[in-house]
Structures are given as C-alpha cells and as structure tokens.
Amino acid sequence: MTTETRPPEAAETAARGVHSPGRAAIAQRHLRLDRWWLPQVMTAAGLLLFIGYSTWRAFFGLHTSYAAPYVSPFYSPCLAANCPTMKGGADWALFGSWWQLSPALIVLIFPLGFRLTCYYYRKAYYRSFWSSPPACAVAEPHAKYTGETRLPLILQNVHRYFFYFAIPVAGILTWDAILGFRDAQGRWGHMGLGTLVLLVNIVLIWGYTASCHSCRHIVGGRLRHFSKHPVRYRMWTWVSKLNARHMQLAWASLFSVGLTDLYVYLLASGAFSDPRFF
Amino acid sequence: MSYEATFRVWRGDAEGGELTDFQVEVNDGEVVLDVVHRIQATQAPDLAVRWNCKAGKCGSCSAEINGRPRLMCMTRMSTLPAGETVTITPMRTFPVLRDLVTDVGFNYQKAREIPAFVPPQGVKPGEYRMQQADVNRSQEFRKCIECFLCQDTCHVVRDHEENKPAFAGPRFLMRIAELDMHPLDAAADSGLDRKATAQDEHGLGYCNITKCCTEVCPEGIKITDNALIPLKERAVDRKYDPLVWLGSKIGLRRG
Ligand code: SF4
Numbered sequence A: 001m002t003t004e005t006r007p008p009e010a011a012e013t014a015a016r017g018v019h020s021p022g023r024a025a026i027a028q029r030h031l032r033l034d035r036w037w038l039p040q041v042m043t044a045a046g047l048l049l050f051i052g053y054s055t056w057r058a059f060f061g062l063h064t065s066y067a068a069p070y071v072s073p074f075y076s077p078c079l080a081a082n083c084p085t086m087k088g089g090a091d092w093a094l095f096g097s098w099w100q101l102s103p104a105l106i107v108l109i110f111p112l113g114f115r116l117t118c119y120y121y122r123k124a125y126y127r128s129f130w131s132s133p134p135a136c137a138v139a140e141p142h143a144k145y146t147g148e149t150r151l152p153l154i155l156q157n158v159h160r161y162f163f164y165f166a167i168p169v170a171g172i173l174t175w176d177a178i179l180g181f182r183d184a185q186g187r188w189g190h191m192g193l194g195t196l197v198l199l200v201n202i203v204l205i206w207g208y209t210a211s212c213h214s215c216r217h218i219v220g221g222r223l224r225h226f227s228k229h230p231v232r233y234r235m236w237t238w239v240s241k242l243n244a245r246h247m248q249l250a251w252a253s254l255f256s257v258g259l260t261d262l263y264v265y266l267l268a269s270g271a272f273s274d275p276r277f278f
Numbered sequence B: 001m002s003y004e005a006t007f008r009v010w011r012g013d014a015e016g017g018e019l020t021d022f023q024v025e026v027n028d029g030e031v032v033l034d035v036v037h038r039i040q041a042t043q044a045p046d047l048a049v050r051w052n053c054k055a056g057k058c059g060s061c062s063a064e065i066n067g068r069p070r071l072m073c074m075t076r077m078s079t080l081p082a083g084e085t086v087t088i089t090p091m092r093t094f095p096v097l098r099d100l101v102t103d104v105g106f107n108y109q110k111a112r113e114i115p116a117f118v119p120p121q122g123v124k125p126g127e128y129r130m131q132q133a134d135v136n137r138s139q140e141f142r143k144c145i146e147c148f149l150c151q152d153t154c155h156v157v158r159d160h161e162e163n164k165p166a167f168a169g170p171r172f173l174m175r176i177a178e179l180d181m182h183p184l185d186a187a188a189d190s191g192l193d194r195k196a197t198a199q200d201e202h203g204l205g206y207c208n209i210t211k212c213c214t215e216v217c218p219e220g221i222k223i224t225d226n227a228l229i230p231l232k233e234r235a236v237d238r239k240y241d242p243l244v245w246l247g248s249k250i251g252l253r254r255g
C-alpha cells in the first residue's frame, strides 16, 4: 500500500518538459525578465476586436452593406437573393431565395478560411489563444502536444486551396473599387473619399494575398533549378520580398477591411455623406 | 569603466543543482562569456563552461541568459539591463552534464537520421557545376554554426520530452529543406522522397510555425520562413495537392 495522496497527474506535471529528469533542475518554468506576454496580449486583443466587429456586421449588416456606389467588402460578392441591388456590382443571386440568413455568411467562409489557415495567423493564434508556446522559452501549459500531425490541425495543409479562392475574391473587390469611380446614379468619372478607402483596401488585400507563403511556393519556390526558369525566378524573388512583410500586410489588410466596412456602414446609415472630389 | 555585477549561475549536475550568486567585476565592452571566465578565474575554478572561438562561430557557448537562449560570447553586457542580476543557466532542453554544459547528443543522433546528399549518376566529383541562382537558398542554411539554440528553444521538444524520438527539430528539418532544394541531389532517383519523409519520418507536422527557432538563431537564418514553411508546402505538393498528383500520374515533370 502506498500513502501517496497526490493525484497521478500532479506527479506527471512536475516531471515534464523543462522539469524532465536529467535536465538542469530549475524550479521556475521560465526565467525571462522582459514583458514576453505583451505581444501575445496585443495580438489577442487585435484579433478579438476584429472577430467581434465582423461577426456583428456579418449577421446584422445587410441593410447597411451598400451605399451607392460603394459596397462593403463583407458583402461582396453577394450570392443570395436578399442582397441589395448593386448597380454593376457582384450581386449574383446564385443561392436563390431560400437563403434567408445574411448573405455575408456565404462568402465570408473564403476569406475566413484563408486567414484561419494562413501561416502567419496560425502563429498568432497558436501563441496568443492556445499558449503553444506562450512565448519563446516560456513553458507551455499543455501536457501533450502533437502539433499539426493529426486531425483537426493537419487540415491546415489545405491553405493552398483557400489561396486559390482568394484570388477571384480579390478580383471582385478590385472591380468594386473600380465601380467606386462613379457617382451614386452610376455615371462614370467621379470620385469620393470612399473611392480612396476602397482603393487602399484593395491594394492591401492584394499585398496580403500575393505575399502568401503558398503563393511564394507556387510561383517559383517549388522549383529546384531557378536558373532554368528565369521568369518564375523573378516572380519568386518579388513575392519573397513581399513575403518578408507578410505579418504587417496581414494586420494592415485586416484593419483596412474592417475600416472599409465601417465607412460604408456610416454612409449607409446616414451618419454622414461621402465627401466627393469630382 | 568597470562596475560590480551580480551573476546568478546554475551549478550542479544531473542529480540536482541550484542557482548560485557571484559578485563579479564587469569592464567596458565585455560579453557575458568574459564575465563567466572571470568567475571561473577568481571564484569558482571548477565552474564547467563550454566555449571555443569567442567569435560566435563555433556554436559551443550556447546557454540561457535571463531565460533567453543565446550565445554567451555574442551577448554584450551593455545590452542587459544595467544594475540587474544576470541569470545564466544551461540549455534546458538537453540533459545537463555539469554546470553550464549539456549533453547535446540528441542533435547528433538527429543529424545521423537525415539521409545524406545523394551524388548524381554519371557526374564525377570535381565535375559538379551549379548556378549561383540555384544555390542561393541553400547557402543561407549553410551559415548554421550548429549552436543548437533553435533546437533548445523549440517548444515541441523543450516542453515535451516524449516528442524527441519523433521530431528532428528545426536545424535538421532545415537540412532536409536544403537537400531538397539542392540542384544536384539525386535522392529522388534513388527512390527517396525527401518531401514525404520530412513529414512521415522526421516530424515536420509537429512544427506549428511559431517561429521561436528564427527568433533565437544567432546567424539570423530565417529558419521558419525559408526552410520550414517551404518544406511544408513541398510536402503538400506530394501528399495533398490533387492537381500535382494528377500531373505526376500523366507524366508531367517539374523543374
Ligand atoms: S517554428 Fe517550428 S521548429 Fe521552429 S521553434 Fe517553432 S515549432 Fe519549433
């Protein structure tokens, strides 16, 4: 009989990771003195802010999703029959009228999947939401770890397909930005502050999409002999330059999408009217 | 200019040990290794510490300074918060031998598990010709000084001893990437698919691309962006991309 009263897990916890037998006996889980938790907290705050805002807008934003000639990026392309009429825009009722929920929910699956499986966002949420790891050389709280070796996380490998879908979506948003060079009646050759907002947004979206690691691989990274494919080598070099800024582009485009939607919301709800340039 | 600093150095062996305080003189321009040597010279002659070049090139003096994996010879005292205790421990992922010296045999074991370069058929040594454009990527990886700080900081094995058999670690997954990008490696002709074995045999899937290896690499190698993620993409080519699979079935070959 044993008199041990500790639960078995407690004994196991004591002896795992940096406390495994044979490693230097140091009681602390880490010895970092800097504010290692700060980037994690800021990342989590930024992501939660966007998740909160976009959920509200995706579910309840239909009637403030269009303010001629501008459409919110959350509602384009708009694939259900309950979309607002967007002159020349992508209001294709492919889903028909049985879809009664917000049409944003149909199309947002693609950008959502793209960002959810993005190598940068993976790093961001593994660290800030799952503490795996909380920071470098700071022991993580989990007893077991299998990374992306099995379901569900092995599905992160589908990122490339979301990249393929992201291209037409960015194409449609580009068209939306071009449509912004009209006035509210649909006459071409005009421009307002909203046009500028849409343009900045689409440049950042393309920047984010083109700097994707899967893109870098597909345009040239998968080659072994760059010297035999000078054009693809050029493209790879160019994408590699953007790729080094992928994190910054991820954040910039996330905020620009949210702010563009906010701008359309403010116009559509009549908070103010679009300052016209010409 | 010199001043008195407090150093807290881990002393002990596999049986146990503790952080021990030393008051020690620090001079202008010194690095942490200089101060550790002064402790050794003046106060603790039996303090075990591994070093060789004092120039950040041999990769021997890896340790953890204030909880961060670093080379002691490349950490200037002037970059540490002045007036605060400097804590130095051995790397906490590998078994400790004595004081600051660990047994890094795990890494040699992993190195042996990676199949070596396969020489191309019909090209004699001395006849190898490669274009600079084709070796640029591998050359970044060849800067590695094998300090194993990346292996030390990677949470896959640092926090989970049980993953050690399955996971090669960033340094050696980078070695696979280097060989898979090598313009003359003939592994594929000999039936070895480096992309697939990276995942099946060397644990690429354990890496969750959280980039701590990149953060600590003293050579500034972009391990995650340039080796691990490209290797993951190459594994996707092989295992999850039906278009590529179809292409290989109907006889299309890639460059
Ligand atoms: S990026 Fe991957 S290999 Fe590098 S430290 Fe993180 S989990 Fe380990």
Ligand code: SF4
Pocket (backbone or CB within 6 Å): B143, B144, B145, B146, B147, B148, B149, B150, B151, B171, B213, B216, B217, B218, B219, B220, B221, B223
């Ligand atoms: S990749 Fe960098 S951190 Fe890892 S062993 Fe080589 S030099 Fe050290």
Ligand code: FES
Pocket (backbone or CB within 6 Å): A114, A115, A118, A119, A120, A121, A159, A163, A208, A209, A211, A212, A213, A214, A215, A246
């Ligand atoms: S979008 Fe971030 S890696 Fe593809």
Ligand code: FES
Pocket (backbone or CB within 6 Å): B051, B052, B053, B054, B055, B056, B057, B058, B059, B060, B061, B062, B071, B072, B073, B074
């Ligand atoms: S002593 Fe050679 S790297 Fe520090």
